[in-house]
Amino acid sequence: MAHLYFFPFNPPRFLHVALQVHPAARGKGVGSALWTTVLEEARQQGAALAASVDDTDAESLRWATRRGFVQHAHRFASELDLTTFDAAAHAPALAKALAQGVTFTDLAGLNPSGADTATVDRYLNFVADRLTETPDMAGHSRWPLEQVREMLRLDGTPDFPARPDWLILALAPDGTWLGTTAMIGLVSRPFLYNELTAVIPKARGRGLALPLKLQAIARAQAEGYALMRTNNHSTNAPMLRVNHQLGFVPQPGRFEMHLSALD
Numbered sequence: 001m002a003h004l005y006f007f008p009f010n011p012p013r014f015l016h017v018a019l020q021v022h023p024a025a026r027g028k029g030v031g032s033a034l035w036t037t038v039l040e041e042a043r044q045q046g047a048a049l050a051a052s053v054d055d056t057d058a059e060s061l062r063w064a065t066r067r068g069f070v071q072h073a074h075r076f077a078s079e080l081d082l083t084t085f086d087a088a089a090h091a092p093a094l095a096k097a098l099a100q101g102v103t104f105t106d107l108a109g110l111n112p113s114g115a116d117t118a119t120v121d122r123y124l125n126f127v128a129d130r131l132t133e134t135p136d137m138a139g140h141s142r143w144p145l146e147q148v149r150e151m152l153r154l155d156g157t158p159d160f161p162a163r164p165d166w167l168i169l170a171l172a173p174d175g176t177w178l179g180t181t182a183m184i185g186l187v188s189r190p191f192l193y194n195e196l197t198a199v200i201p202k203a204r205g206r207g208l209a210l211p212l213k214l215q216a217i218a219r220a221q222a223e224g225y226a227l228m229r230t231n232n233h234s235t236n237a238p239m240l241r242v243n244h245q246l247g248f249v250p251q252p253g254r255f256e257m258h259l260s261a262l263d
Contacts, residue, residue, distance in 0.1 A: 002034040004041060007050065008147060009136055014258070015047040035067065042262055049259040056252050069257035073136075074234040076253025078243050079191075082217065083226050085247060090214055097211040101173035104215050107164035114164070123167065124148045126177055130198035135233040151195065152182055159187045166192075168215045170199070170208050178203040181212040183220065183228075191227035192220045197239065209242045217246070 007016035017038055021031045042049055051069060053060045055076070087094075111119040124145040131137045131148070149155065156162030166183040179199035185192045194216055199208050220228055230248065232240055 002038050004038060004045075008143065008151075010050045010256075011048075011139065011258075012141055013047055014050045015042060015045060016050050016052070017042075018051070031063070039262055048262070051257045051259075052254045053257055054252065055255055061255065064257050067259070068261065069259045071255050072258040073256040074253055075136075075231055075256065076234070077229055077231050077251040078248035079251060080217070080228040080230075080243075080246060080248045081226070082221050082228055085217060085221070087214060087218060090210065090246070093207055093210045094214055096207050097170070100206060102178065102208065102211070103171050103173075104212070105169050105171060107167040107169070109165075110169070111164065120154070121145065123169075123180075124152075124154075127152070127180065127182070127196065127198075130180065130196065130200070133198065133201065134196075135235045153184050160184065161187065166216070166219060168212060168219075170212055172203075179208050179212055181209075181216045183216050185225075190225070191229050192216075192225050194228055194230040197230075197242075204238075209239065210245060213242065213246060 002017065002019045004015045004017050007014075010016055019031060019034055019038065021034070038049070049069075050072070051064055053064055055061075055074065107120070107123055110116075110123075128143050128145065128148050132140065132142050137143075143151075152167060153160040154162050154164070163183070163185065166185070168181050168183075170178040170180070172178050177200070179197070181197040182195045183192050184195050194213070197209055197212055197216075199206075199212075217228065228248075230243065232243065234240075234253075
């Protein structure tokens with residue numbers, strides 16, 4: 001099978017392609033036939049192509065490279081064992097933030113009735129702005145608010161409950177929003193996902209990212225979760241450093257491959 005689809009973390013004008021062939025059918029031209037069809041469709045759409053390849057899958061990486069794909073990015077998950085995490089070890093980092101007059105709240109605290117759409121829209125705009133500042137989204141168009149809302153699961157489903165109390169903010173003494181960390185969770189999975197941690201440019205270098213993550217970790221532990229997972233771009237050195245300090249363990253990742261010229 002081959003699947004062409006829009007993926008919001010790809011650059012504009014790119015379609016993401018997933019192409020899979022059953023092991024018993026490999027080496028018989030099935031993948032090449034699917035690839036011909038993919039190329040024809042992409043040309044008709046006027047799109048370039050992106051693909052994800054496991055960084056441990058040398059065979060698929062060779063297959064993509066032979067067809068002109070080049071590595072654009074490397075992303076990988078990291079996991080934190082919440083059953084052994086000790087927040088006390090990071091008390092100095094939290095104390096440093098509090099000494100600056102920084103306080104922490106969440107979207108539920110800012111919007112207790114759930115009816116203040118202006119506060120929700122302000123948060124969605126805040127996240128949309130932070131996304132454009134990440135290595136993942138550099139040079140991309142700013143996401144529409146509905147897309148940010150969907151990412152944060154603010155409308156909720158039976159398996160993805162809306163949790164505005166998991167959308168955490170760091171506030172300056174004057175109320176300025178300095179940064180945020182966002183968690184989402186699936187009812188069917190025993191872990192929480194740390195979707196985003198970001199600080200506004202003028203507040204960077206003040207050590208706020210780690211205390212923000214501490215707020216998320218504390219909430220996850222309080223609800224009995226055993227594991228937190230996050231994803232990172234390999235070039236995001238500041239956030240990788242924070243995750244390492246907290247004890248996140250990197251997992252095998254994926255290469256994002258790009259094919260711009262379809263000739």
